Amino acid sequence: MHPSARQTSLLSFFGSPPATSTSPSGPSDSKKNVLDLPRRNCSSTPRSKDARNAEMFERSFMSPSHGECLSPVTKENGNATSKRRSKRVLIVESDSDLDEEECKLSRVEQDTNFEVSDLFDERENEGADVAGLENQHDGMHNTSEKDATEKIASFSFQSIANSSANDILNSSVTSEYSMSVKSFSTAENQMNKYGDNSDSPAAFRHLEFEFLKPNKIMDIEKRRPNNPDYDEHTLYVPPSFLKSQTPGHRQWWQMKATNFDTVLFFKVGKFYELYHMDAVIGAKCLNLTYMKGDYAHCGFPESSLNRFVDRLIEKGYKVARVEQTETPEAMEKRAEKECLAGKDRVVRREICRIVTRATKMYSYLEAEDEAADAFYLTAICEQIRESSQSRRIGTCFVNASVGQIYLSEFDDDASFSRLRTIFATFPPAQVLFPRGKLSPEVMTLFKQSLLSIPREGLLPKAQFWSSSDTLRNLAKSGYFGSNDDGSVNWPPTLQGMLDSSDLVGMTVSSDHTLCLSSFGAIVWYLKECKIDDDVLQLRRINIYRPPDITKAEEYDTIPLQRKYMIMDEITLKNLDVVRLSCTDPMYTTLFDELNLCLTAAGKRLLRFWLCNPLYDIRAIEDRQKAIDELMNMHEFLDSTCSSLQGIPDLERLLQKMHSLAIKAPGVDHPECRAVFFEVDKYNKRKLSDFIALINGFGTAKQIYDSFQKIYPKLHFRSTLLLDLLGRGSFPDVEADLRFFQTCFDHEKAAKEGVVIPSRGVDHELDSVDDDIQRLKAALDDYLVYTRKVLRCSNVKYIGSGRNRFLLEVPEDGCEKVKSEFELRSRRKGFVRFSTPKLDQLIERLTQSETKRESVLKDIMRRLFADFCSRGEKWYKIVESLAVLDVLQSFAQYARNCPHTICKPVFVSNETPFLRLKNSVHPCCSKMRTNSDFIPNDVQLGSDAESGSGPVLLLTGANMGGKSTLMRQVGTLIIMAQLGAPVPAESFILTPVDRMFTRIGARDSLLTGQSTLFVELSETTTILRHASANSFAIVDELGRGTSTHDGTAIASATLKHLAERICCRAIFSTHYHSLVQKFSDHPLVQLGHMACAVENEGLDDPVEESVTFLYKLTAGPCPKSYGFNAAKLAGLKTRVIRNAYAASVRFSRMDTLYNAVTKMVKENSEASDHELVQALSLKLSVL
Structure with missing residues (x-):
């Protein structure tokens, strides 16, 4: 299908297609695109283009229902065309005529005009096949992902090469998104490049907006890019411009103003829409097709969210998911309360989540990833001591997908050996640093080791908090709860960093100020991404000690750490120990050779072990004994491998469940208010994850039980194996698992997406069920009583909804009907009554059923919360399984x-x-x-x-x-x-x-x-x-x-x-x-x-x-x-022979030189005449 035909098909969703045809090359006049759009209540008198655009956008954001817009009515030849029902057809170009660089550069130069297509007509398309729309999106991606990635990478490197060293060192955001903000071309240049094609980025009218042009662009505080405090995360949008926009326009631009470096997936009905600079990215990187009009606009259905988010973050972008956080009914009530005019009524929307590669949580809305790789969000700050010319580094790195946080502070050498080792052991996916506060040497290190990793410079104090501000903000936010005396219940690691002389507990010890400051930057960033509670409330915070630090007594809280062999990044790279960002994909690493692990946690632990081999002989020998004993237990090893193979990533699933458990009713988080259309599908995903988690720990319990059967028969020499599976070491979770395995019907819940707890699981639900059963029994008793009173055995209940439980009485049985019987309706041969007693029972039953629905609505989350409250046991099992998995991997390597x-x-x-x-x-x-x-x-x-x-x-x-x-x-x-x-x-x-x-x-x-x-x-x-x-x-x-x-x-x-x-x-x-x-x-x-x-x-x-x-x-x-x-x-042969001849001459000269040197040494006491004679004799021989 030709693009013009596809655009016509798309417009058919909103009304009649344009009367005029378009040439294959597309319309030459961009104004035709808007004039040809269907109009509502269109008169014969032409209106201004701005008026039409305003009405289009108003219609898109003022839906009387989820994503609804009225079907347009036009007049052709004096006759009004009737409303038509038609699907929104999603179209995509397999290839784009946009240059990669222009695609990137045009992000900040987009227009603000929206189209009628901003809104998905929900009521007109209630029967639309959303799955069919999703299938169309499945076929969108014809362009090679590898080619796209290579183009993006080449642009990024070119931008760096063309920048001065000072520009690079002082850049606060070196990701490709920020680079595009810094170096975009003007609208005139792009128009010259693309001509007048209205579907090209150069033709979009938003390129003419003054506040987006390079010489006018400012952050939200009206600071220019040359200001050291310039915040590239924000954009200044003039109030006069916002005031001139419709409420929907204003809503989008207000979000963009505070998230200028982020691609907004803006929810409209059942679709996520991308506008302006974001639409250019969507068209180029996601192969979405622009919708017809003179401004950039494209979109995709809700069901495709996870795939498109994943593709953008893999290319280095930040993606914000904007959801509707109130229903149209709630909007109407709010509008009446606030006395909003009709055109000012717009559904409230909020940013529910910002996703980057380093903050991906693998939630039910995000794409699953079978890879076990850990991606770390890393913050770094530095202090240079002028007296000793030494530097101290403070860093914090977090694996958000499992909620694990590490803090580290240390003195480093001029080569940054310790910091390089951390980069290799915990590979960063994103780096945060205080803008203007790092030395040029550290910035140079970033270019050497983290060239392709996005880096963001945060404003000191405001975004990259000081250590004291970090403690104050943590205490204020209440992530860790409080003790009985009202003090903060700090995690043990943070408690150990506080100055013991401060009774209030709000002063950091001098040895940890830098790492606490870096932790503050991490907390600020997690808060911006809306996942601070998800990560911090787990309290999984540890100190990481570089392996060469000998003062181990200062680091008693370090998990799994003994004295390690020290290897820096250079050694890990030269020996191909693990795969680094600079490792050739064709090379086989030692990790690849030894990685026969069957669980995700085991693979992550193996990588850590490879970067930190042991140095203590006793610890090494204990591992050796464990491997020997596993190899000797053939049946146990085989059954264990079979069991481990079916265990999912328990650590990530625990994080998922925790994130769902903390979203209780009343919690002030936009995710709790979001309106979704695929709720049943999402509930099934949640329950599938929960059931997989229960079954995974059930499998772990089976491994433990299997070991206990053979343990008394063998004499174990390995204390490590006994620590993993010995009685008293493995957590006792038998009762916990039995409860969660029987508390609801797993098969039915996974199929229907609804949890109906078994009897005895939830006391509140049991009480409500008892009330309902008593009321239903009372209704049955009342029916029996009525039959006796009327002396008619054919009286029965009938009706539905509000009119259920009406007494249907045959006409010949109505003779004894008393005055209390109220006539409600009749049909041939029957009369239907109600009574005050019956109405009272029905009202009480309705109240109980409503209460039951309320309890069931939150029962799934409460089950998740109950499971997560036993987290200490679950994480202990995860750690034991990971170690067991690495040991069996070594045993299998020896076997094979x-x-x-x-x-x-x-x-x-x-x-x-x-x-x-x-x-x-x-x-x-x-x-x-x-x-x-x-x-x-x-x-x-x-x-x-x-x-x-x-x-x-x-x-x-x-x-x-x-x-x-x-x-x-x-x-x-x-x-x-x-x-x-x-x-x-x-x-x-x-x-x-x-x-x-x-x-x-x-x-x-x-x-x-x-x-x-x-x-x-x-x-x-x-x-x-x-x-x-x-x-x-x-x-x-x-x-x-x-x-x-x-x-x-x-x-x-x-x-x-x-x-x-x-x-x-x-x-x-x-x-x-x-x-x-x-x-x-x-x-x-x-x-x-x-x-x-x-x-x-x-x-x-x-x-x-x-x-x-x-x-x-x-x-x-x-x-x-x-x-x-x-x-x-x-x-060439001639070149080799000439080189050989020269080599012979050089060899003779070396031989002569060595002979003369030796002779001079041997005749050191001879006279000059004797030495000359000896040399002459030697030369004649040579």
Whole structure:
């Protein structure tokens, strides 16, 4: 169907189609679009365009019912056309002619004119097939999501590249939405680009509004963008402009003025509408089609909300869901009370929820996501101490989907090692920071590590609260309740941060001011998103301690934390431990290899364990014992895996239930007042989630019962396994589960979306039911009494609604009717009566039934609240299941690994060492699918059996496997300290306290750092923080500078590692002068990756053939065989031969230089004449 035809079809919903036809290219005059629209009570005298637009918008927002507008009546040839019933047809273009950049830039330049299509005619379309409309939307998305994402990403990067460094550093919002606000083009430029097509963004009249133009735009406080306090979240809309708008116009613009950086999904009837700048985004990113008119407008049905919200937030947008929060009947009553004129009557609407990727809650209105990934909303503030030039970081990060909050405050080094580690362990999806209060170094870090992550600068004090303001606002909001004495019932973590000298408990200790300030920013943002109660009332607040902080006594409240091995972001990235934002999607990470977890909580815990391997030998061995015992219990392990596979994400479901439970009647939250049309469907979703939650914990109880059956028969050595499933450790939830499993009919409730509690569950409901039964019995008794009085056995009750329980008496039985019988109606052969006694019983029954409906209306929420009140038990089970799931994942890895598996042995030794025998890389099965992986032995440091240096100086041919071997050793150490089995014949080591890596060559364009600078920065971290118990990987240090400078740097670094730090390290190089220098060093051992060479020694390097053996062999490699790599890379033969000739000359010069140097040293006491003679003799030999 051609777009013009589709527009005509759309307009048919609102009335007769335009009389004039449109060309395939669309109307050339945008004014025709409005003139052709159907009009109500249209006279032959043409009116102004503004008057028509005002009437259209007025009709859309002044519905006498949910989303109702009157069917238009027009006059054609003097005859009025009758009202017509027609569906609103949703149309979509598979491809858009809008440029991605223009789509983004035009968000802030949209018009304010609404159309008659703003309103969905509910009464005219009561029989409309809403599901059919939803199906039409299902077919809207023909454009490749990947292409769209790549375009958006390219625009964002281009915006950054074209901005000055100062602009980027001082930008308060660096998400793509904010970028578009900053750098949009003028209306004239867009008109030149798109011409006069009324369906293009350039033709929208709103582009001409002065208050949206770059040189006039201001925030709500009338501050320009160059003002340091400019608030990009808001927009100044002139009062004169608002005053000229209809009430519906004014309603939309008032919301946009306070949420300028947010896409508004504006509810009108059964549809969510997008207007102006938001409609441009909807058309481009959601493939929605503009509705006919000279302003941007598109929409979709309520049933499609979750899909479209999800798509926008995945692209980095903020989405606000605006709901109607009163019914038309309530609006009429309010209008009468407030004496509103007819044109000022508009249904009240409120923002019920703002969603971003970091604040998604997976509620019944949001799209489900099977992925277990945790996305964190992170706030960061900083304090620089001038005296010591050190910096202190305070951060708070929250996983809103499970209600988990972490606070952390620490001193950090110049490389931000601890902050980088937090970013890797708890990957941010959105970052908040105080505008203008972070140092340029932190802003540079954002560009390095969080380039694609939306970042928002909040106004200090007003939005990014101070620590004292945070406490004051928390106490005022009442999130945590109060004690008997009226004081705030602070969660234990927050209580521990208060100054004990303050009896009132409203002063923060000096060690926690920054993290409390960051927590304040999180609370402010959650409040803006309308989910502050949902997250904070769970009280799941903990302190996170970076692994290298040794003052553990200050962090007694940290869950699941012992002493960990320390790995920074660079190590996690270089060893591909977990998938980071910069990780190549094609790479297999260690997480991918070990992730055989069956629950979402288990997967999240595995990621945490991988980022924080253990260092304490007892804790490591306890995990090993648990894995061994699981592998020995074959039947239990298999049944446990089968059970875990069917368990949903209990942690997220608990958060869902909590959010529903706190929305009690009378709670002042717009969600409680929202009017929905798909209530039955939403109730079914809620109950399905609740039933899945009950069944999930029932499955967990079955695992516990199964363990209890075999526990007495076996002798368990693992205290960890007993802590998870032992009697007294696993919460006693048998009575709780029995209650919720029997309190209502699960199957019937899921099918009908209604909960009818079983007898004894709700005492109030039972009392009302008893009253109803007594009244019905009284009615039956009264019927019997009436039959006796009238001496007619055919008297019966009849009627419905208000006239139910009328006494129907045959005409021949009316002789004995008394005066108290009141005639109500009659039909042939029968007369219907009522009596005062009967009316009294019916009134009492009606009151009881009304009360029952009121009780049942809230019974579902009350059941949810009852379930959540036992939350401590449920969360304990979730944690136990997560640990059990990770342990079974390690056991399954050991079962399925195609290589020899061993349990690492840890020893306490004053001299650290490690010894690997026949080890392979754990990810080799996916890395090298077409060939066998060659196992290798590695010995670092001395033990009782052998004596070797702790540092391995590794050489070998290019592409010979040096980097793979280095990564292999580092990855196996991580696996060993996880407690997992490793692919090796044997592995003995002393624990590693910290792991460092310096691998690869890369620069940092955005931060202006060269390849050498990046290399030396990473090396500096190693030399500053490594200890004798550390392990370091240094790969080809010094490549980014001249040969002499690189050799000198590499030599000095190697010497420092071996002699000063004495840590275990693998140091690879192609500088063969290092081999000669350290060939006799007692702390450095030489090794190389072996290869077989054919035709070596020929003058033609092209004939030389190198076969890589990938085997670590003692001693140095004589050459790097770079010409073989050049040949494999496809360099021209002539180039290779010329390079070989130059290499021969350089080699001779090196040989001469070394010989002369050696001779000078050997003849240091000879005279000059004797030395000259010796040199002449040597040169003649060479």
